Amino acid sequence: MTQTGTTAPTLIDLPRELEEALVEISATLPDWDMVAGFPTESTLAQCQEQMGAVPLLKETAESLRHALSGEGGGYAVLRLGNLAEALGTGDRFRRLAVALAAEVAVPFSPFPRWPLWKDIGVKVEKDPGKSSGVGYNAHHMDLVNATVPPDFTTLLCIRPDPLGSGPSILSDAHAAVGRLSEESRVLLAEPAYHYGTFFDLHGVGEEYKPFPILDDSAPDDGFVRFTAKMLVRSELSPAHADAARQLAEELVRGQVTFMLQRGDYLIVNQRRFLHGREALHSGQEAVPVADRRLLLQLLLRTPASLAS
Incomplete structure (x- = not known):
């Protein structure tokens, strides 16, 4: 991984012994049979049984959690x-990556039209600000307008950009909120915001519209x-837009920036951090589609929020 920010x-x-054991069991891990977007109980049980016998997995999973x-x-x-x-x-x-993610929470897909993994490639004809576009993808949480958003979002790097651009950006959302004025926090807690379809x-509840940026859960x-x-695609009152703009500025001020390399698997706790991506270099249209940057997205749901 190449780091381009100021904070590591x-x-x-993974310990070498763990890597060797994972390679060995990779051929026998189950395909992820899904019902209504979630893995079947038998699939989860089979995966847990096989992964439970892998040496050093418990310690690595604890470090990850x-x-x-x-x-x-x-x-x-x-x-x-x-x-x-x-x-x-x-x-x-990819089965191994899902099995490792399942040590954190339950893998699921809220999109009936897509498989468990969602491809995030590079499409030069797309809106540049979209995840598959070539422009700056500003800080955000996935499925922001759902009443029960995914607890974790994950991105598996299959191919980094051959032109060496598009580093990931992450920022501690609660730390950014803490640097705002009380007046701005009051505005952000009002159900005055909306975005998307x-x-x-x-598996993500119902549409939440309008929604508050800050909910009433325990701090952090x-x-x-x-x-x-x-900020550019929703109609907001001047006061609410200004408060959100201040938050956006604080997110940038506190962000961590780094480049994912082949095989890197980024897992983000959406209750704490927001994520995004810097713009890709110009010239992406000259890169063959099969060589362009490719990430795979997988979403996770904690058992607690699954029960609720």
Whole structure:
């Protein structure tokens, strides 16, 4: 991984013994059979049984969970480059990545039209600000307008940009809120914000419109329902827009920036951090589609929010 920010990202390297064991069991891990967007109980049980016998997995999973949800945490990058080198980045590698994510929470897909993994490639004809566009993708949380957003969003790097651009950006949302004035926080807590559409989704509750950016959960635990795109794509009152703009500026001021490399697996706790991406270099149209940057997105739901 190449770091381009001033603060080091939270990296988790796998012990060699664990890597070797994961390569060995990768051929026998189950396909992820899904019902209504969630894995079947038999699939989860089979995966847990196989992964439970892997040496050093428990310790690595504990480190990962602490990095995501412990004090001061909120995101981590599992470095799976050696597994990608040994297995390629096809089905066996992807099943392993899902199995590792399942050590944190339950993998699911809210999109009936897409498989468990959602491709995020580079499409030069797309809106530049979209995840698959070539422009700056500002700080946001995924499914901001759902009453029950995913607890975690994850991005698996299959191919970095061959032109060397498009670093990931992350920012501690609660820390950014804490740097705002009381007046701005009051405005952000009002249900005055809206963004995006809500169509053909399951497992994420209902459409939340309008919504507050700050909810009434315990400090440092609730969602900061923010996407910087609402500043240019939603009609907001001047006062509410100004408060959101101040938050956007604080997110940029506190962001961590780093470049994902092949096999890096970024996992973000959406209750703590917001994510995005810097713009890609010009000239993407000259890069063959099969060589362009490719990430795979997977969403996770904690058992607690699944029950609720």
